[in-house]
Amino acid sequence: MQPADLPELKDYSPASLDSYFGGILALFEKEAAAAGTPDELEQLRIRWIGRKQGLLVGISEDVKKAPADQRREVGKRFNALKSAIEPRCDPEQAQARTPSAAESAAESIDITLPGTRRALGAEHPLIRTMNEIVTVFAAMGYSVGLGPEVETDYYNFESLNFPPGHPARDTQDTLVIAQQERKPLRDRLLMRTHTSPVQIHTMEQQPPPLRIVIPGKVHRNDAADATHSPIFHQVEGLCVDTNITFSDLKGTLDHAMKAFFGSSVKTRFFPSFFPFTEPSADVQISCIFCGGRGCRKCKQSGWIELLGCGMVDPAVFGLVARQQPAYDPKKISGFAFGMGVERIAMMKYGIGDISQLYSGDMRFLEQFR
Numbered sequence: 001m002q003p004a005d006l007p008e009l010k011d012y013s014p015a016s017l018d019s020y021f022g023g024i025l026a027l028f029e030k031e032a033a034a035a036g037t038p039d040e041l042e043q044l045r046i047r048w049i050g051r052k053q054g055l056l057v058g059i060s061e062d063v064k065k066a067p068a069d070q071r072r073e074v075g076k077r078f079n080a081l082k083s084a085i086e087p088r089c090d091p092e093q094a095q096a097r098t099p100s101a102a103e104s105a106a107e108s109i110d111i112t113l114p115g116t117r118r119a120l121g122a123e124h125p126l127i128r129t130m131n132e133i134v135t136v137f138a139a140m141g142y143s144v145g146l147g148p149e150v151e152t153d154y155y156n157f158e159s160l161n162f163p164p165g166h167p168a169r170d171t172q173d174t175l176v177i178a179q180q181e182r183k184p185l186r187d188r189l190l191m192r193t194h195t196s197p198v199q200i201h202t203m204e205q206q207p208p209p210l211r212i213v214i215p216g217k218v219h220r221n222d223a224a225d226a227t228h229s230p231i232f233h234q235v236e237g238l239c240v241d242t243n244i245t246f247s248d249l250k251g252t253l254d255h256a257m258k259a260f261f262g263s264s265v266k267t268r269f270f271p272s273f274f275p276f277t278e279p280s281a282d283v284q285i286s287c288i289f290c291g292g293r294g295c296r297k298c299k300q301s302g303w304i305e306l307l308g309c310g311m312v313d314p315a316v317f318g319l320v321a322r323q324q325p326a327y328d329p330k331k332i333s334g335f336a337f338g339m340g341v342e343r344i345a346m347m348k349y350g351i352g353d354i355s356q357l358y359s360g361d362m363r364f365l366e367q368f369r
């Protein structure tokens with residue numbers, strides 16, 4: 001008697017024999033594929049070619065019942081089936097068979113071929129630009145400072161002379177951490193809108209003279225478009241000492257722009273406003289695309305606006321002096337500046353859409369290796 005899942009041999013026509021032996025082999029293949037462990041393989045062996053109960057024994061009975069004129073044909077098919085099944089029940093041969101693809105690959109390894117190279121990573125264009133800016137200032141004796149991205153209202157605004165309700169706060173709306181209503185405003189946490197709060201942290205921690213650049217990520221409630229992103233990067237700078245003047249500011253930034261964009265670049269300073277610098281200025285450089293003649297990139301003006309700066313407002317020193325008396329606004333002075341890294345990277349590399357800097361698209365990034 002045969003188990004129900006084996007096909008039935010109806011007659012000895014070639015078509016019936018084909019489907020009978022084909023069906024048995026398919027069943028075996030299915031079971032063999034599921035037998036992974038040595039134990040399962042042993043079970044498979046007993047079930048199929050066990051000497052007394054093995055399925056092949058039952059099948060061979062069927063074969064013997066074949067009419068004399070068919071016996072040769074049926075016997076041939078049975079032997080083919082048996083030689084397909086037997087080696088696959090033998091642990092050694094079953095193993096030798098399975099990894100054949102990998103094995104044949106191993107046999108054909110040509111050790112004289114070069115190995116598989118792993119592509120090396122590279123600096124992201126944004127980080128590279130940030131490092132290049134920092135390097136220009138490091139060469140002038142600036143050290144590098146970092147500060148937290150989550151700031152208190154005090155460091156992001158108040159200490160920088162944006163009192164509560166000051167209209168300049170509106171230009172730097174940001175995300176605030178939820179459920180802080182019970183805290184006084186100055187202690188409430190928010191995502192910093194600029195790197196300027198690190199100016200204050202640094203001055204509170206060390207007395208003048210001070211020369212520091214601060215690269216970092218900042219957040220603003222700005223709608224994303226081709227040139228804006230609600231999260232972007234700045235490099236801030238601060239220089240404090242005795243007798244620091246606006247000429248020092250101009251000379252430093254003029255040199256930095258020439259070092260970064262090339263010595264033919266010119267700078268010019270326009271009056272501007274920031275609550276924490278007085279006077280304040282916007283710095284423009286002569287257009288690096290047309291050399292100042294006027295083109296689409298500079299809107300025919302010949303100039304491109306690049307950063308904000310100014311002399312540190314004495315009111316800011318006054319607040320810092322509560323913790324570091326050496327920042328007496330009567331004795332020292334200083335300048336500060338801040339620039340957007342994305343804007344500079346986009347100009348330098350001719351990137352038209354800011355979102356490409358955040359896409360992680362290898363087709364974009366591979367151009368900067």
Ligand code: PHE
Nearest residue numbers: 194196274308309336337338
């Ligand atoms: N923090 C200012 C901004 O984000 C830039 C700035 C920095 C201006 C330092 C003056 C001095 O707009």
